[in-house]
Amino acid sequence: MSTETSPWEEHFGSRENQNKAAQLGMWIFLGSEVLLFTNLFVGYGVYRYYYPDIFVEGSKHLEAGWATVQTLLLVTSSLFVALAVHYIRQGRQFLTALVLLVGMGMGLGFLGIKGWEYWKHWTEGALPGEYYRLEELPVRGGSLFFTLYFLLTGLHAVHMLVALGLLGWLVWGAVSGKYTAEYHIPVEVGGLYWHLVDVFWLFIYPLLYLVE
Amino acid sequence: MAKKKSTWGYVGVWVVLVVLTVVTWVLGTKLKLGPYSLPASMGIAVVKTVLVAMFFMHLVEQRGTRRVVLPVSALFLGLLLGLSLLEAMTRIQMARPNGINEELEPKRPATTRPVGH
Numbered sequence: 001m002s003t004e005t006s007p008w009e010e011h012f013g014s015r016e017n018q019n020k021a022a023q024l025g026m027w028i029f030l031g032s033e034v035l036l037f038t039n040l041f042v043g044y045g046v047y048r049y050y051y052p053d054i055f056v057e058g059s060k061h062l063e064a065g066w067a068t069v070q071t072l073l074l075v076t077s078s079l080f081v082a083l084a085v086h087y088i089r090q091g092r093q094f095l096t097a098l099v100l101l102v103g104m105g106m107g108l109g110f111l112g113i114k115g116w117e118y119w120k121h122w123t124e125g126a127l128p129g130e131y132y133r134l135e136e137l138p139v140r141g142g143s144l145f146f147t148l149y150f151l152l153t154g155l156h157a158v159h160m161l162v163a164l165g166l167l168g169w170l171v172w173g174a175v176s177g178k179y180t181a182e183y184h185i186p187v188e189v190g191g192l193y194w195h196l197v198d199v200f201w202l203f204i205y206p207l208l209y210l211v212e
Numbered sequence: 213m214a215k216k217k218s219t220w221g222y223v224g225v226w227v228v229l230v231v232l233t234v235v236t237w238v239l240g241t242k243l244k245l246g247p248y249s250l251p252a253s254m255g256i257a258v259v260k261t262v263l264v265a266m267f268f269m270h271l272v273e274q275r276g277t278r279r280v281v282l283p284v285s286a287l288f289l290g291l292l293l294g295l296s297l298l299e300a301m302t303r304i305q306m307a308r309p310n311g312i313n314e315e316l317e318p319k320r321p322a323t324t325r326p327v328g329h
Contacts, residue, residue, distance in 0.1 A: 024278045031285035038289040042296045049300055068237040075233060075260075079226040082268040086219060188270075195269045199261050206253035210240025 007183050019185060026189035030196045033159075037200055040155065044148050044207060051141035058137060058145035059211035061126060063117060067209040070110050071201065077106035078198045081167070081191045088174065091181030097174040103194070104167050107160055114157055121146070152204050159197045166190045225267045232256050 012018035048055045080103035087095040125133030128150045132143035170190050173179055179187055236256050239245060245252055265271045265282060 020278065023274065024281070027274075027278050027281040031281045034282070034285035034289055038292050041289065042293050045293050045297050046300045049297060064237070064241055068233065071233045071236075072230060075229045076226065078229075078264060078268050079222055082222050083219060085270070086217065086222065192269050195264050199264055202257045202260050202264075203254070206236055206240060206257060210236065210249070210253055212240065212244060212246065212249045 007178075007185070015182075019188075022185045022189055026192050030192060033196060037155070040148065040152050041203070041207075044152065047141075047144050047148060048211075051144065054137060054141035055145055055211045058142060058149070059209060061124075061134070061136070062149070062209050063120075064209040066113050066117065067205050070113050071205050073106045073110045073113075074198045074201050077103040077110075078195050080106070081194045084170070084174075085184075085188055085191050088179050088184040088187045089181060093174045093177060093179060096179070096187065097171045100167050100171045100174065104164055104171070107164050107167070107194075111157060111160055111164075114153065121150075149208055152208065156197065156200055156204055159200070163194045163197045166193060222267065225263050229260055229263060232260050 008015055009018055012021060080099040083099045084096045084103070087099065121127065125131075125135075126146050127133070128147035129143060132139055132146060134142060134146070137145070167190065170179075170187055173186060236253055239252055239256075240249065271279060271282065
């Protein structure tokens, strides 16, 4: 694709319309993502209702302190992504790329902690479904807790990977001068995705790590 | 169009988010709230979500359909979760997973059970 072509499409009628269409499209996509996670939250709700004590015990097996660090990392990365939108609206391309890179670094830190946690669960046998071999918790309920744990954090981690790729693409676009104060729709809607992934974690964190 | 806005508003929102995260952690690990811990932690998560959506996601700037999509998806989350839980809570024993040997009355959480049970 030639970089000479204008990002503005004639058929929207006006640049404002194109902006609004992109925003609406992204918000609808985010709404569908909420409903995707809803499935897991409903499963979590029903099984926590049936096995309240085991969910408390299972939660004690997780690293609440590290999860708090992860939450702080994500919340801070969201600040930097919000700043990226703020800077590109003023046409400051270098600053935009810089704060996006800082946000990505924090996202990678989050995934690093997650990977270490997964490795720990692997060694102690706190695995989903039939692979469950953790002796401290009964198989019934305990295996369900860890199945939900891996589904919720796993789906979230996959979203993090996609969002990291997206931010990387935005960094490249900002550095190569594609985005200006006039045209920066991808930075706006790409940022929305990052924030939504952050929001999912805000709920996953107390639901899995702070059960009592 | 590109008026010079300060970044301090974003930093202010971030400070509130960090404080709320630490409060969630203290409530969940140090102070034992028992039955109130779930509503408390969920309430804080909702407040954090509203802050992120309104200011980091600039939902305050959006109008009309662009503004209602996310709240509507949250409403459907609430409906699906609420109705599914209601169904689970009012099941009789036969329809529940094996091995939960309890009385043949609708199952309710301890917090909503009448005193004396």
